[in-house]
Amino acid sequence: MAEVIPRWNMPPVDFIEADSEKVESDLITEYEKVSGRTLAAGDPVRLFLLSIAAEVIQLRQGINFAAQQNLLTYAKGEYLDALGQSIAVTRLPASKAITTIQFTLSQALGNAYSIPKGFQVSAGSITFETDHELIIPVGERTGNVTASCTESGTIGNGFVVGQIATIVSPQPYLESAANTVTSIGGADIEDDAAYAERIRLRPDSFxxxxxxxxxxxxxxxxxxxxxxxxxxxxxxxxxxxxxxxxxxxxxxxxxxxxxxxxxxxxxxxxxxxxxxxxxPTAVNYKIQVDYWVNQSDSVRIASIQAAVEEAVESYRLWQQSKIGRDISQDELIARVIDAGASRIDRTTLSPTAFQALSADQVAQCTEVKVNFKGYKDE
Structure with missing residues (x-):
C-alpha cells in the first residue's frame, strides 16, 4: 500500500504557488495590463506566454519539492536519509531470518563433538548457517544452536519445523539436522514509512x-x-x-x-x-465469508472474486499487524463490500462479533474460508 504523504495526517505545506491555471492566468493578465491589448486564444504572444508559464510552473514545483524534502512529513529516499543522519538515526539494513537447528549424532561419543560456526543446513535453494560453534557434550547425542539465513530479506522466513533439514557438507557421526522453530526475522531494507516513524521517535530516546x-x-x-x-x-x-x-x-x-x-x-x-x-499473547480467530454478487455484475465476476479474495487477505494482515487492535467484524464487511460483493451471509460470517483486545494481545487468524454463493437481483 502506497504511503500517504504528508505523513501522520498533517496538513499539506506549499512553500510557493504552483497552480498551473493561476500561473498562466497571472502571466497573461499582467501582459494585457502592461501592453494594453487583449490576447486572443491563438495569438502568438499568448502561445509564447503559455510556454513561459510551463517553465515557471515546472520551476515552482521543483522549489516546492525541494523545500518539502526538509520536512519529516514529506521527505523520501535519500532526503529522508539525510534528515535521519542529522539526529543520528540511520536506515536499518535488510536482516536475515533466524531459526534454531537441532543436530543429532548417530551415537553417543566418548569425546565432545564440535559443529563449527558457519556450518550449513539447507531447505532446497535456501541455506542457513550456524551462528556460533556448537559443542555436543560427551555421552549426549543432540545439541541446539541458532542459525541465520545466508541471504538477507524475507526469503528466509516461514520455514516450519523440520523443513530446514539437508546437511550441505556431511561429517562423521552427524546423523541429522532440522530446525526446531519456524524461521522468522528476515526483512528487506527499512522502508520510508518505518524509518520516518523512528526518526520521529528519536527525541524520546534522549x-x-x-x-x-x-x-x-x-x-x-x-x-x-x-x-x-x-x-x-x-x-x-x-x-x-x-x-x-x-x-x-x-x-x-x-x-x-x-x-x-x-x-x-x-x-x-x-x-x-x-x-x-x-x-504478544495470541488471540486466535477464524475468517469465513459467504457472499453474493449482483446479477448485473456477472460480466466481471472473475475480477470481483479476485478483489474479494484480496480484500479478505488485506483484512487478515491489517487485523494482525498491530498489537492491541480489536477484532472488528465491521472492518471485514466494509472491505468485502467495497471489493464488489452485494451481500454477505451474516449468519455464517466469522469473526462473529467485535472482540476487544488488551494492550499485550494480537489477533492471529488460524483459518480463512471465502465462498462465492452465486448471484442475486438488486
Whole structure:
C-alpha cells in the first residue's frame, strides 16, 4: 500500500504557488495590463506566454519539492536519509531470518563433538548457517544452536519445523539436522514509512529515565522486521517489551533473546530497569465469508472474486499487524463490500462479533474460508 504523504495526517505545506491555471492566468493578465491589448486564444504572444508559464510552473514545483524534502512529513529516499543522519538515526539494513537447528549424532561419543560456526543446513535453494560453534557434550547425542539465513530479506522466513533439514557438507557421526522453530526475522531494507516513524521517535530516546516511547524507538531499531512494539510496566522498574514482526508473526525465543541483549546495552537501559522481552499473547480467530454478487455484475465476476479474495487477505494482515487492535467484524464487511460483493451471509460470517483486545494481545487468524454463493437481483 502506497504511503500517504504528508505523513501522520498533517496538513499539506506549499512553500510557493504552483497552480498551473493561476500561473498562466497571472502571466497573461499582467501582459494585457502592461501592453494594453487583449490576447486572443491563438495569438502568438499568448502561445509564447503559455510556454513561459510551463517553465515557471515546472520551476515552482521543483522549489516546492525541494523545500518539502526538509520536512519529516514529506521527505523520501535519500532526503529522508539525510534528515535521519542529522539526529543520528540511520536506515536499518535488510536482516536475515533466524531459526534454531537441532543436530543429532548417530551415537553417543566418548569425546565432545564440535559443529563449527558457519556450518550449513539447507531447505532446497535456501541455506542457513550456524551462528556460533556448537559443542555436543560427551555421552549426549543432540545439541541446539541458532542459525541465520545466508541471504538477507524475507526469503528466509516461514520455514516450519523440520523443513530446514539437508546437511550441505556431511561429517562423521552427524546423523541429522532440522530446525526446531519456524524461521522468522528476515526483512528487506527499512522502508520510508518505518524509518520516518523512528526518526520521529528519536527525541524520546534522549531521556535517561526510560520512557515508553524511548523503549519503542530502541526496540524498533533492533530489526527492520519489527512492525509494532507494545510497552507495559505493571510494577516500578519492570519493563515488558512486546514486539510484533512483519506479517503479524510472533517472535520466537531466539529473536526475543537478541532483542533483550540489544535493549540491555548500558547505553539504552536505565540502570534500575528490569527489562523482559515477550511475544504478544495470541488471540486466535477464524475468517469465513459467504457472499453474493449482483446479477448485473456477472460480466466481471472473475475480477470481483479476485478483489474479494484480496480484500479478505488485506483484512487478515491489517487485523494482525498491530498489537492491541480489536477484532472488528465491521472492518471485514466494509472491505468485502467495497471489493464488489452485494451481500454477505451474516449468519455464517466469522469473526462473529467485535472482540476487544488488551494492550499485550494480537489477533492471529488460524483459518480463512471465502465462498462465492452465486448471484442475486438488486
Amino acid at each position: 531521556s535517561v529515565a526510560g520512557p515508553e516511547k524511548s523503549y519503542i524507538y530502541y526496540a524498533e531499531s533492533y530489526s527492520a522486521s519489527i512492525i509494532d512494539v507494545a510497552i507495559a510496566s505493571p510494577d516500578p522498574g519492570e519493563v515488558y517489551v512486546y514486539p510484533l514482526l512483519s506479517g503479524g508473526q510472533l517472535p520466537n525465543e531466539s529473536f526475543l533473546e537478541g532483542l533483550f541483549a540489544h535493549l540491555s546495552d548500558e547505553t539504552i537501559r536505565p540502570l534500575t530497569d528490569h527489562v523482559v522481552t515477550q511475544a
